[in-house]
């Protein structure tokens with residue numbers, strides 16, 4: 001029993017101690033251009049999705065879903081986000097090769113989150129990734145219209161879908 005407890009204690013102490021030593025010895029890989037492993041991507045995506053679902057308060061979008069509001073969200077996306085997340089017709093070279101984790105390309109891999117969760121992500125950002133927070137960098141109106149647009153990428157009305165898939169001027 002004593003040996004078991006000793007083993008358990010060492011098992012708990014050793015892994016973080018080894019990780020801390022490797023970090024302080026400068027041995028952790030920190031190069032962002034390397035391709036992330038599949039298991040790492042899946043684990044991180046699941047962790048981010050669950051944390052956002054757990055931590056974002058359920059808020060109601062104060063703006064009605066209209067073509068005009070969706071187009072305003074699309075404009076905001078082109079102004080602030082497409083350099084990393086790409087457009088409806090083209091991936092961002094920077095976003096797909098120079099970030100660790102890689103930046104999801106919303107024209108090909110939509111966020112599929114409800115608008116209040118997208119609102120929370122765009123205000124607060126995601127730690128240890130290239131996704132920064134935007135509070136108070138973006139007005140409430142712009143944030144909600146942008147979240148409305150991104151939460152509906154799979155079901156945009158035809159006029160907005162056409163604008164999204166068109167090459168931006």
Ligand code: HEC
Nearest residue numbers: 048080081084099101102103111118121122126129130131
């Ligand atoms: C400098 C690059 C960069 C910019 C600019 C950027 N993002 Fe991101 N974004 C990222 C990265 C990297 C991730 C992936 C983070 C992760 O998975 O840990 C991400 C993830 C997200 C996610 C979560 C997606 C998902 O499927 O879980 C949302 C939503 C998002 N960004 C919205 C935005 C919005 C809205 C803007 C513009 C206001 C924006 N981002 C601007 C880099 C960026």
